Amino acid sequence: MGRYIIRRLLQSIPVLLGATLLIFAIVFALPGDPIAALAGEKRADPNIVAILREQYHLNDPLLLQYWYYISGVIFRADFGVTFADVPVSQIMAGKFQVTLNLAITALVIEALIGVGLGLWAALKRGKAIDTMILASTLLLISVPTLVSGFVLQFLLGVRLKLWTGLDIFPIAGITEGFRSYLLPGFVLAGVSIAYLTRLTRTSLAETLRADYIRTATAKGLPRRRVVARHGLRNALIPLVTFLGADLGNLMGGAVITERIFNLPGIGNQLFMSVYLREQPVVVGIVTILVLIYILANLAVDVMYAVLDPRIRYE
Amino acid sequence: MRVTKGAQIVAGTALLALAVAACGGGASEGGTAASGGAETPVRMELGEPQELLVPSNTTESEGSEVLAAVFEPLVTYDENKNAIEAAAESITSDDQKVWTIKLKSGYTWHNGEPLVAQNYVDAWNYAANQENAQSAGYFFGRVDGFADLNPGEGKAVSAKGMKGLEVVDDTTFKVTLAAPFSQFKTMLGYTAFYPLPKAAFGADGKVTQQFGEQPIGQGLFKLDKPYKKGTDQSIDMTVYDKYPGKKPSNWTKLQFKLYTDSDVAFNDLMADNLDIHDSLGPAAIAQAKSSLGERYQDQPDAGVGYIGVPLKYNAELDKVDVRKAISMAIDRKTIAETVFSGTRSPADDFINPAIAGYRQGACKACTYNPAEAKKLYEAAGGPKTLEIGYNADGPHKEWIEAVANNLRANLGIDAVAKPFEKFASILDELDAKKYKGLFRMGWAIDYPSAENYLSPIFSTGAIATGSNYGGYSNKKFDDLIAQGDQAPSVEEGLKFYQQADDILNEELPYIPVYFYRNNSGYSKMVKNVHINLLNQVEWADVEKV
Numbered sequence: 001m002g003r004y005i006i007r008r009l010l011q012s013i014p015v016l017l018g019a020t021l022l023i024f025a026i027v028f029a030l031p032g033d034p035i036a037a038l039a040g041e042k043r044a045d046p047n048i049v050a051i052l053r054e055q056y057h058l059n060d061p062l063l064l065q066y067w068y069y070i071s072g073v074i075f076r077a078d079f080g081v082t083f084a085d086v087p088v089s090q091i092m093a094g095k096f097q098v099t100l101n102l103a104i105t106a107l108v109i110e111a112l113i114g115v116g117l118g119l120w121a122a123l124k125r126g127k128a129i130d131t132m133i134l135a136s137t138l139l140l141i142s143v144p145t146l147v148s149g150f151v152l153q154f155l156l157g158v159r160l161k162l163w164t165g166l167d168i169f170p171i172a173g174i175t176e177g178f179r180s181y182l183l184p185g186f187v188l189a190g191v192s193i194a195y196l197t198r199l200t201r202t203s204l205a206e207t208l209r210a211d212y213i214r215t216a217t218a219k220g221l222p223r224r225r226v227v228a229r230h231g232l233r234n235a236l237i238p239l240v241t242f243l244g245a246d247l248g249n250l251m252g253g254a255v256i257t258e259r260i261f262n263l264p265g266i267g268n269q270l271f272m273s274v275y276l277r278e279q280p281v282v283v284g285i286v287t288i289l290v291l292i293y294i295l296a297n298l299a300v301d302v303m304y305a306v307l308d309p310r311i312r313y314e
Numbered sequence: 315m316r317v318t319k320g321a322q323i324v325a326g327t328a329l330l331a332l333a334v335a336a337c338g339g340g341a342s343e344g345g346t347a348a349s350g351g352a353e354t355p356v357r358m359e360l361g362e363p364q365e366l367l368v369p370s371n372t373t374e375s376e377g378s379e380v381l382a383a384v385f386e387p388l389v390t391y392d393e394n395k396n397a398i399e400a401a402a403e404s405i406t407s408d409d410q411k412v413w414t415i416k417l418k419s420g421y422t423w424h425n426g427e428p429l430v431a432q433n434y435v436d437a438w439n440y441a442a443n444q445e446n447a448q449s450a451g452y453f454f455g456r457v458d459g460f461a462d463l464n465p466g467e468g469k470a471v472s473a474k475g476m477k478g479l480e481v482v483d484d485t486t487f488k489v490t491l492a493a494p495f496s497q498f499k500t501m502l503g504y505t506a507f508y509p510l511p512k513a514a515f516g517a518d519g520k521v522t523q524q525f526g527e528q529p530i531g532q533g534l535f536k537l538d539k540p541y542k543k544g545t546d547q548s549i550d551m552t553v554y555d556k557y558p559g560k561k562p563s564n565w566t567k568l569q570f571k572l573y574t575d576s577d578v579a580f581n582d583l584m585a586d587n588l589d590i591h592d593s594l595g596p597a598a599i600a601q602a603k604s605s606l607g608e609r610y611q612d613q614p615d616a617g618v619g620y621i622g623v624p625l626k627y628n629a630e631l632d633k634v635d636v637r638k639a640i641s642m643a644i645d646r647k648t649i650a651e652t653v654f655s656g657t658r659s660p661a662d663d664f665i666n667p668a669i670a671g672y673r674q675g676a677c678k679a680c681t682y683n684p685a686e687a688k689k690l691y692e693a694a695g696g697p698k699t700l701e702i703g704y705n706a707d708g709p710h711k712e713w714i715e716a717v718a719n720n721l722r723a724n725l726g727i728d729a730v731a732k733p734f735e736k737f738a739s740i741l742d743e744l745d746a747k748k749y750k751g752l753f754r755m756g757w758a759i760d761y762p763s764a765e766n767y768l769s770p771i772f773s774t775g776a777i778a779t780g781s782n783y784g785g786y787s788n789k790k791f792d793d794l795i796a797q798g799d800q801a802p803s804v805e806e807g808l809k810f811y812q813q814a815d816d817i818l819n820e821e822l823p824y825i826p827v828y829f830y831r832n833n834s835g836y837s838k839m840v841k842n843v844h845i846n847l848l849n850q851v852e853w854a855d856v857e858k859v
Contacts, residue, residue, distance in 0.1 A: 033738065045451065047444045047466060048448075048451065050468065051444065051447045051467075052447050055447070082544075084365045084366055085366065094542070094544060095545075153578075153581060154581065161585050171587070172579065172581065172582045172587065173547050173571065173572075259578075261578070262572075262578045262582075264572070264574075269544070
């Protein structure tokens with residue numbers, strides 16, 4: 001197992017280098033001069049533009065610029081500075097914390113509600129409650145985050161407080177600590193909850209039809225034990241894959257949610273940095289997102305072996 | 315018990331999430347939920363400042379708003395739009411060329427040092443020096459010796475400072491301009507002209523990063539802690555005890571809350587999590603009017619929106635009647651009220667109503683008159699097809715398309731709106747002769763003088779160095795501007811500027827379409843919220859309810 005993990009990590013190095021070069025080249029290819037853009041719609045002073053372009057190596061060819069960047073990252077752990085001279089590492093540290101909090105809150109909400117509802121629906125298959133759960137997941141899938149975000153923000157954030165005086169869900173920013181993440185976490189998890197519910201239901205329903213379940217039931221095991229130990233455990237494999245891959249999605253896909261709820265996370269930052277063409281920030285954020293994807297996938301693969309002893313990696 | 319492993323993992327993740335979330339919340343506590351009976355701050359909406367908080371490198375509204383709370387400008391502006399002395403005792407000149415600025419006594423920096431004339435000279439020399447690449451450096455272009463600090467691309471600066479700046483004593487300094495400028499005093503209220511304390515400069519003579527995070531000012535508020543750009547969601551400050559001017563009567567703490575979206579900030583205002591919001595978006599206006607009532611404010615803002623005309627690039631548009639016809643075919647009222655939900659007002663002069671010198675209805679051809687427009691356009695032989703370029707990175711699509719619709723319907727021509735990536739791409743394509751259509755243009759002032767709507771956009775000199783993108787050039791106009799600059803007082807200068815403005819209203823080098831308005835709202839927790847000419851809140855007036 002140890003050798004397997006090390007091999008996978010080594011394999012990720014070329015992936016990371018390739019991804020950073022690709023992103024670097026894409027940002028490089030965007031039209032317009034980022035320094036001139038700092039002056040807004042006025043024509044920037046050509047002297048100042050020239051000096052700043054020199055300072056940020058913007059006149060050098062792509063590969064040389066990339067070398068300046070990547071050598072800084074590798075040899076000095078220096079992710080560069082923004083056009084406002086703030087170190088990118090400082091920006092990323094704060095922003096990743098926020099997005100990680102948000103993604104994990106969403107993941108927990110998603111796992112609890114999604115698996116819970118799916119389990120319920122699978123056990124009551126064909127009954128009214130099953131249909132209701134399926135119908136409501138359809139609703140969740142069809143409402144885009146943009147809509148659910150604004151609606152929930154208005155109803156639970158503004159209206160609820162004005163009507164009842166209860167200040168439960170802060171609607172903007174992270175100044176209220178853990179509570180700040182509940183509403184955006186739910187909104188972000190929305191679509192995934194629906195998928196996870198359906199996945200759990202199908203997976204569990206299928207497992208419950210397996211021969212070994214019949215055997216277990218015939219052995220006289222109580223229903224709870226049959227479902228929990230023989231059914232759910234085997235049904236978990238696709239769910240873990242989904243949750244693992246979803247952590248990456250949640251972190252990368254939080255742009256809209258973060259904007260709606262004014263969370264200073266990487267989604268928000270990525271949006272602004274692409275707009276301002278701040279290469280070091282964009283590349284830094286994307287690199288770490290790629291890393292998270294790789295690690296999440298590795299964790300999922302390792303988890304398989306834990307859940308299903310038949311799977312061996314050597 | 316193997317079964318429970320899966321459950322353990324889930325439970326473990328949940329715990330981890332709670333722990334992480336709790337840590338994150340604690341670390342970035344912004345102090346909204348005041349603990350232990352501390353004063354709840356007055357909470358103000360803000361977008362993220364573009365740069366660190368250094369006056370000479372701040373030319374955008376958000377950073378300026380923060381700095382205005384921390385620094386006291388030399389002049390502020392009264393209700394009649396005139397500059398009145400603030401940190402200055404007097405600002406005088408006999409010839410409009412050599413200006414003597416005397417400072418009031420009593421001002422100290424937040425680190426205790428007294429404010430002296432040298433602080434101004436240091437700050438201004440620093441701002442103007444091209445080696446420091448300060449975005450507000452161009453504000454000093456009129457000072458004698460500016461050229462010495464800006465020898466041009468790739469050349470080293472040899473001069474120590476501008477020869478036009480001279481310290482007379484601790485409270486007096488002299489500014490010599492390269493040419494007389496009657497409006498110099500009105501410029502001095504701007505962010506670029508703030509002084510800097512000795513502590514701002516590092517050993518290498520540059521303003522330090524530390525100062526940019528926690529600027530030391532001589533104004534009403536002192537920052538509580540450094541502002542970590544990109545991480546912090548609020549900028550907190552407290553009234554400075556030794557500030558000699560007027561202080562707020564019943565509160566001492568101010569908090570700027572950072573938002574990335576003005577509609578989200580409006581929701582926060584509705585939920586009483588925010589006290590003052592000074593940039594309501596069109597989407598929020600209707601609700602703001604009905605829910606806030608008197609707490610909603612709507613006042614002129616100094617910006618102007620135009621349709622730019624590339625005179626030097628397109629001979630067909632270089633006919634006054636063609637431009638007049640286009641202007642008369644635009645239904646400005648509908649655009650202002652419908653497309654912009656009332657956050658704009660129809661333009662009828664080149665000078666904005668927020669500034670002294672505006673004359674209602676000065677632009678005769680700005681009145682909507684489709685029938686006359688069509689006649690004039692056909693008689694003048696205007697082009698059959700017209701493109702109107704706009705930059706798609708701003709909120710311009712709707713109104714440019716509305717203008718194109720107007721031109722199609724009223725002039726019977728084929729007019730289309732054409733998106734560009736950025737505003738600069740329009741200018742590049744004009745220069746490269748790849749594009750020769752009309753273009754969207756906007757102007758926000760650098761200083762509240764009528765001159766600022768004229769010279770930087772329409773003078774011959776501004777073709778090379780300013781914002782005269784259309785290439786308009788008129789000798790008489792240039793002469794009137796020069797006469798205004800040399801006039802013995804602000805008021806007498808204005809007369810000449812208005813004559814120059816008359817020429818523009820007659821020739822329409824650009825077609826003014828709308829004036830901006832400032833739409834703001836505040837919560838039940840505060841009252842007496844006044845927003846000044848520079849879109850900054852007059853903090854000393856604000857009272858808590």
